[in-house]
Amino acid sequence: MLTPEIVSLILVLGLVGLMICAVPLGFAAGALATALIYFQFGPGALGLPLKQVYGMASDYSFAAVPMFILMASLLEHSTLARDMYSGLQRLAGQITGGVAIVTLLIAVILAAMSGIIGGEIVLLGLIALPQMLRLKYDRNLAIGTILAGGSLGTMIPPSIVLIIYGLVSGVSIQKLFIATTIPGLMMGSLYLSYILIRCWKNPKLAPPVGPEDRAKMSVKEALKALVPPILLIFLIMYCIYGGITSITEAAVIGVTGALILITIRGEMSFGLLNDGLVQTLRACGVLLWVTFGVSVLVSVYNLSGGRDFMSDLILDANLPPLMTIIMMMLLFLVLGTIMDWIGILLLTMPIFVPIITQLGFDPVWFGVLFCMNMQVAFLSPPFGPAGFYLKSVAPPDISLMHIYNSVWPFILLQIFAITMLILFPNIALWLPGVLMN
Numbered sequence: 001m002l003t004p005e006i007v008s009l010i011l012v013l014g015l016v017g018l019m020i021c022a023v024p025l026g027f028a029a030g031a032l033a034t035a036l037i038y039f040q041f042g043p044g045a046l047g048l049p050l051k052q053v054y055g056m057a058s059d060y061s062f063a064a065v066p067m068f069i070l071m072a073s074l075l076e077h078s079t080l081a082r083d084m085y086s087g088l089q090r091l092a093g094q095i096t097g098g099v100a101i102v103t104l105l106i107a108v109i110l111a112a113m114s115g116i117i118g119g120e121i122v123l124l125g126l127i128a129l130p131q132m133l134r135l136k137y138d139r140n141l142a143i144g145t146i147l148a149g150g151s152l153g154t155m156i157p158p159s160i161v162l163i164i165y166g167l168v169s170g171v172s173i174q175k176l177f178i179a180t181t182i183p184g185l186m187m188g189s190l191y192l193s194y195i196l197i198r199c200w201k202n203p204k205l206a207p208p209v210g211p212e213d214r215a216k217m218s219v220k221e222a223l224k225a226l227v228p229p230i231l232l233i234f235l236i237m238y239c240i241y242g243g244i245t246s247i248t249e250a251a252v253i254g255v256t257g258a259l260i261l262i263t264i265r266g267e268m269s270f271g272l273l274n275d276g277l278v279q280t281l282r283a284c285g286v287l288l289w290v291t292f293g294v295s296v297l298v299s300v301y302n303l304s305g306g307r308d309f310m311s312d313l314i315l316d317a318n319l320p321p322l323m324t325i326i327m328m329m330l331l332f333l334v335l336g337t338i339m340d341w342i343g344i345l346l347l348t349m350p351i352f353v354p355i356i357t358q359l360g361f362d363p364v365w366f367g368v369l370f371c372m373n374m375q376v377a378f379l380s381p382p383f384g385p386a387g388f389y390l391k392s393v394a395p396p397d398i399s400l401m402h403i404y405n406s407v408w409p410f411i412l413l414q415i416f417a418i419t420m421l422i423l424f425p426n427i428a429l430w431l432p433g434v435l436m437n
Contacts, residue, residue, distance in 0.1 A: 097199030107149025336377020
């Protein structure tokens with residue numbers, strides 16, 4: 001039997017080596033887990049991966065993930081988001097910075113309708129970026145607004161990040177959704193305040209929409225474009241927060257509502273449905289492979305004594321509890337520059353959640369902190385995926401360097417919000433305490 005210290009070293013070097021060789025994280029983790037099982041416990045233990053994968057795949061709550069992804073895919077392939085953007089622009093575009101504010105609000109709405117990140121950045125890059133550049137908006141402000149707004153998908157329910165965290169840590173997903181409400185609004189308010197202050201100090205950064213653009217859509221048409229999706233969001237949130245349905249059932253209601261909206265708008269077709277299903281299968285395929293591979297790896301590591309080893313290593317350092325939390329946050333920020341959120345979550349949470357619980361912290365609060373960290377990881381170079389998403393649809397003259405130079409003010413706002421949540425946990429815990437006690 002290898003000692004936990006040797007197992008830890010093998011896994012770290014093995015994962016880094018395989019990922020450098022461009023092996024996807026799910027396959028790298030699964031291969032390492034299988035090899036470790038064979039050499040550590042013998043051929044008889046090779047059934048462990050099957051048991052672990054079956055246990056996760058048969059979890060009822062996990063079905064919410066593909067449902068929310070399908071809802072987002074259907075809405076993305078319709079013109080609903082484009083019409084919502086035009087409607088909000090008609091109502092608010094005449095003020096200085098109005099189009100940037102509209103872009104941020106649409107990002108919040110899309111996040112509340114889908115729960116995923118990436119797709120909405122591509123969508124806003126196609127809809128909002130050309131419009132802001134045409135109106136002579138400051139390029140950095142336009143790019144930063146799209147990326148920061150898109151990152152809110154990690155925070156705003158029904159966030160896929162929160163769902164997976166709840167499944168892995170054993171925390172109530174409904175409670176997590178409620179806990180992120182105030183921090184999510186805080187993040188959106190910080191972004192909004194930053195945009196307004198910058199535009200107030202320098203109106204040339206964000207000129208208002210001219211009369212000719214406002215004439216393209218009447219107020220009645222704008223409201224017609226906005227009301228149905230907002231009602232769909234309200235329905236999903238009411239089902240979740242009101243305890244009417246489970247998360248999975250609310251996701252099914254969301255898909256049904258999206259299909260009804262698309263049908264009423266006369267956009268339903270076999271091609272749209274096929275594109276939405278194919279995109280969902282591809283997204284879920286990546287997510288499931290990473291989830292299964294890393295989950296098996298963590299299970300084998302724990303059986304080898306890894307969890308106790310890491311727990312003793314952290315607790316025996318005799319650091320103040322708050323310093324331990326800060327060290328974990330810094331580790332998340334570092335891992336976020338080289339790894340996707342799902343890998344970070346599955347690798348760290350089975351170890352960190354028992355530790356923070358033992359230290360007396362609330363795992364719901366810790367989950368919200370993790371989501372806020374993943375916002376930073378989503379934006380930060382050199383491997384922040386948000387930049388690559390936007391680059392795929394941005395004009396050729398906008399480079400990745402331009403994109404990453406645009407996000408630093410918003411990253412600083414995210415770090416400020418994380419600091420506030422660490423110092424004042426009730427920002428996240430007050431609302432669940434009121435609604436669920």
